[in-house]
Amino acid sequence: MNHNNSMAIYWRRISKNKMAAIGAFIVLFIVIIALLAPVISPYEPDAQDLYSSLNGPSKEHWFGTDIYGRDILSRVIWGARISLSISSLAVFLSILIGVFLGAIAAYFGGVLDEIIMRFFDILLSFPDILLAIAIIAILGSGRSNLITAITIYSIPQFARIARSTVVSEKTKEYVDAARLSGESEMNILFRYVLPNSLSPIIVQGTLRIGYAILIISGLGFLGLGIQPPAAEWGTDLSIARTYLRAAPHTGIFPGIAIFITVMGFNFFGDGLNEILNPRMKDR
Amino acid sequence: MNNYFIRRLILIIPILIGVSLISFFIIHLIPGDPARVIAGQGATSEDIALIREEFGLDKPLTEQYFAFVGGIFSGKMKSISSQQPVIDEITPRFWNTVQLATFGIIVATVFGILLGIIAATHKNTFVDNLSMGFSLIGVSMPIFWLGLLLIMLFSVALNWLPAGGKDSFISFILPGITLGLPSAAIIARMTRASMLEIVNQDFIRTAISNGIPQKTIIYKYTLKNAMIPVVTVVGLQFGYMLGGAVLTESVFGWPGLGRLVVQSIFTRDYPIVQSGILLIAMSFVFVNLAVDLLYAAIDPRLRRKK
Numbered sequence: 154m155n156h157n158n159s160m161a162i163y164w165r166r167i168s169k170n171k172m173a174a175i176g177a178f179i180v181l182f183i184v185i186i187a188l189l190a191p192v193i194s195p196y197e198p199d200a201q202d203l204y205s206s207l208n209g210p211s212k213e214h215w216f217g218t219d220i221y222g223r224d225i226l227s228r229v230i231w232g233a234r235i236s237l238s239i240s241s242l243a244v245f246l247s248i249l250i251g252v253f254l255g256a257i258a259a260y261f262g263g264v265l266d267e268i269i270m271r272f273f274d275i276l277l278s279f280p281d282i283l284l285a286i287a288i289i290a291i292l293g294s295g296r297s298n299l300i301t302a303i304t305i306y307s308i309p310q311f312a313r314i315a316r317s318t319v320v321s322e323k324t325k326e327y328v329d330a331a332r333l334s335g336e337s338e339m340n341i342l343f344r345y346v347l348p349n350s351l352s353p354i355i356v357q358g359t360l361r362i363g364y365a366i367l368i369i370s371g372l373g374f375l376g377l378g379i380q381p382p383a384a385e386w387g388t389d390l391s392i393a394r395t396y397l398r399a400a401p402h403t404g405i406f407p408g409i410a411i412f413i414t415v416m417g418f419n420f421f422g423d424g425l426n427e428i429l430n431p432r433m434k435d436r
Numbered sequence: 437m438n439n440y441f442i443r444r445l446i447l448i449i450p451i452l453i454g455v456s457l458i459s460f461f462i463i464h465l466i467p468g469d470p471a472r473v474i475a476g477q478g479a480t481s482e483d484i485a486l487i488r489e490e491f492g493l494d495k496p497l498t499e500q501y502f503a504f505v506g507g508i509f510s511g512k513m514k515s516i517s518s519q520q521p522v523i524d525e526i527t528p529r530f531w532n533t534v535q536l537a538t539f540g541i542i543v544a545t546v547f548g549i550l551l552g553i554i555a556a557t558h559k560n561t562f563v564d565n566l567s568m569g570f571s572l573i574g575v576s577m578p579i580f581w582l583g584l585l586l587i588m589l590f591s592v593a594l595n596w597l598p599a600g601g602k603d604s605f606i607s608f609i610l611p612g613i614t615l616g617l618p619s620a621a622i623i624a625r626m627t628r629a630s631m632l633e634i635v636n637q638d639f640i641r642t643a644i645s646n647g648i649p650q651k652t653i654i655y656k657y658t659l660k661n662a663m664i665p666v667v668t669v670v671g672l673q674f675g676y677m678l679g680g681a682v683l684t685e686s687v688f689g690w691p692g693l694g695r696l697v698v699q700s701i702f703t704r705d706y707p708i709v710q711s712g713i714l715l716i717a718m719s720f721v722f723v724n725l726a727v728d729l730l731y732a733a734i735d736p737r738l739r740r741k742k
Contacts, residue, residue, distance in 0.1 A: 275454030279713070280679030280720040283694075287458070287713050290701045291465045367578055371683050374580045375698050390581060394687070401588050408581035416576035 166428045173424025179417025187233040196224035198231040198384040207400040217402040220392060225403065228384040229410045235385050236414065239296065240365035243303035244358055250304070251311030252347065252354065258312070259319035260342050270316065273309035282371050289377045299378055303365045314357055318350035352429040356422055363418030370411050386411045440732055448725050455721065459714035460504045463491075463706050474516065474706055508711045516705045526693055526712050530719075532602060533692035536615060536684070537677040539608045543616030544623055545670050551620065552627020552666075557654060559632065567624060574621025579680065583614040583687035600689035611688040615681055619673040626669045630662040664735050671727030675720045 167173045186193070195215075202222035210217045216225035258269040276284060285302045292298035322328065323346060331341045372378035373387025381388055386407040393403035466473050471488040487493070492500050507513030511521035518525060555567040590610060591599035597610050634640060635658055643653050682694025689695075693712050700708035 271450060271454070275451055275458065278451055278455050278721050278724075279458075279717045280676045282682060283679035283713060283716055286682065286694075286698065286701070287462060290697075290706075290709050290713070291462050292467070363576070370578055371580060374578075374683065375686055377698065377701065387578070387580070390584065394584060397584065397588055398592050401592065404581075404584045404588060408578065408584065411578045411581060412573075412576055415578070416572065419572065419576050 163428070167424070170424045170428055172420045173428060176417050176419070176421025176424050179413060180421050183233050183414050183417060184237065186230055187237045190230050190234050194224075194227040194230040196227040198227045199223060199382045200227075207396060207403065209400070209402055216406040217400070219389065219403050220396055220400075225389075225406050228389055229386070229406050231384040232386045232389070232407065232410060233414070235379055235383065236366045236369055236411075239300055239303065239369055239379075240362045243300050243365055244307055244361045246300070246304045247307035247361070248311050248354060248358055251308040252315040252350070254308070255312030255315030256319050256342055256347055259316040260323060260338070260346070266316075269312070273312055276305070276309050282368055285368050285372060286375075286377065289372065294372075294377050294380055296379060299369065299372065302372075303368060306368065307361050307365065310357060310361060311354060314353050315347065315350050318353070319346055322346045322349050356426045356429060359418055359422035359425060363415040363422065366411065366415050366418070441729060444725065444728055444732075448721055451721055452718065455717045456505055456714055457501070459710045459717070460501050462710050462713070464497075474704060476704060504710070508714070513707050513711065515700075515708050517700075517703050517708075522707050522711045525708060526696065526715055529691060529693040529696045529712075530715055532690065533678060533681050533685070533694060533716075534719075536608070536611055536681055536690060536692060537674060539612035540615030540677050540681070540684075541619070541670065541674045543612050544619035544673060547616070547620035548623025548670075549627050549666065551624035552631065553654075553659065555624065555628040556631035556635075564628075568628070571621035571624045574618050574624075577618060579614060579618055580683040580687050582617060583611070583684055586610050586614055587687070600687075602691055607688075611684050611690055614687065615677055615684045619677065622673060623666065623669055627662065627666050630665050631658055634658045634662045664731070667734065668727055668731050671723060671730065675723035675727070678716050678719055678723070 167177055200223060202218070204222065205214075205218050206220055206222040208214060208218045208222075214224050214226065216229060219225055219228070254269050258266040279287060285306050288302035288305055289298060292301060319342070327345065328341055331345055332338075336345075369378055370385070370387030370390070373385045373389075374391045376388075376391060379385035379388055381392070389407045390404060393400075393407070397404050463470050463474075469484075471484045471491065471493050472479070474491070475483045475487050492503055495503075504513070508523060511523050513522045514520060515522050515525050551567045551571065555564045558564045587599045587610065590597045598607050599610070601607055640653060640657060643657055679694065681690075681692055682698060684690065685692040685695035686698065693716060697709055697712040697716075700706075700712070
């Protein structure tokens, strides 16, 4: 089976799975919006117009304006860029680091395994958003620190997936065969054993991007994430909180954006899981 | 049989040490001189020296670590802004968080299990799709936005419930629902999956073929067995709420520990940040321990392994 062919098969399966298809559609839609932000956004996201502050939705401003008179639609569009870029970069980095650490822990076993995995157990002892908060408490807020926090937050998940694959694969015959034919240990691990963990990592990676977007917006809402005036959905909602009575629309649209984006990744991830692990269906 | 319990108890010791080490290192991992960072901008070199002295930052790390852990509990460690012992500052706040999380987990359990049962008993019907659709919404919803929406509806538009504070039982309702609903979604999915798995097992088929009434089968045999994994999920969700409550607390101005930690990050009150994070993580570790032990107690299969 050549590469193109197998891609075609996946696409056919995705289009047959309703959930995966809806998820893929939403994700694609948000990605296009993020990429085209400079072209499609009607205003500059941080252009203030204090004469038209807190205006409701109108022909000029479809989603209305915020307290500084900035166009909310434009801020929601640019917000997609921030959320998607930070979350996907952080998840990508955590896959690289997590898979590497999990794989060598499992493959070499012993003390190395114990040290690495116990360390991740400790990281996982900080519930929910707390680990990200602790890291921000150390590093301070800002874009690169946020990426670091989300990356560290996601590493243990991928390490565990890689580890469990390697543990179950490393005693199989093909590994012995490769070793007898003189392949180096690193080669065996990364070229033959690890590719087996690809599908759970893709599924988990998709779901984790959704999670990461929730954490980014949560930290933004707490004032610990992306700092104003940058257009970030959670940060904008924390500003809107003050004006809920006068201008409820400011608290609606950024929230819808987070919700739909995260739902897209969840649908896509769950659907992929059904496609890649058919046994899990119906559960 | 007691082996499992003892092993599980011993296992939390390194975790607790690790968690306390991370909390301890928060101050040392800050880029630059920690004393200067705590002192803040515009501090004189005397201020910085004073802080270095007060925090024992010139002493060896091991000594500092033991002073840190001991200082929290003995009351020697003081908040920078209020000069009160941190233990007196964080305990009442933690208690508020536990109260909120308890109310939240009750909401989550009641809604989640009900929804899960309804979905499982109406598998692949409109009702099933509707309740699973709700649970998918629940896991994608940013919790603080859910809180904002509830405030807009019940406090601003209808004026039925208070938008914030912690004054009476009524103040629990909105934050409790906010904190509970996302977990209700997860519990509902787990309940449904678990019930459908049990229904397919041999002993249920035997019961059906023996002509036992459907209600007895669903509520007595299936539900009872299906609850075992659900208990675990409920426990884990309760643990997550202790950490995740920080967002709900911020939306509703709830005087909880998570909110205190976040406020203290802004005021650079590191003793509060460190001890608050440590307390939440420790309670999460203990909740997880309790869940594991409870699971072993209700499911004898686990105890017999190894």
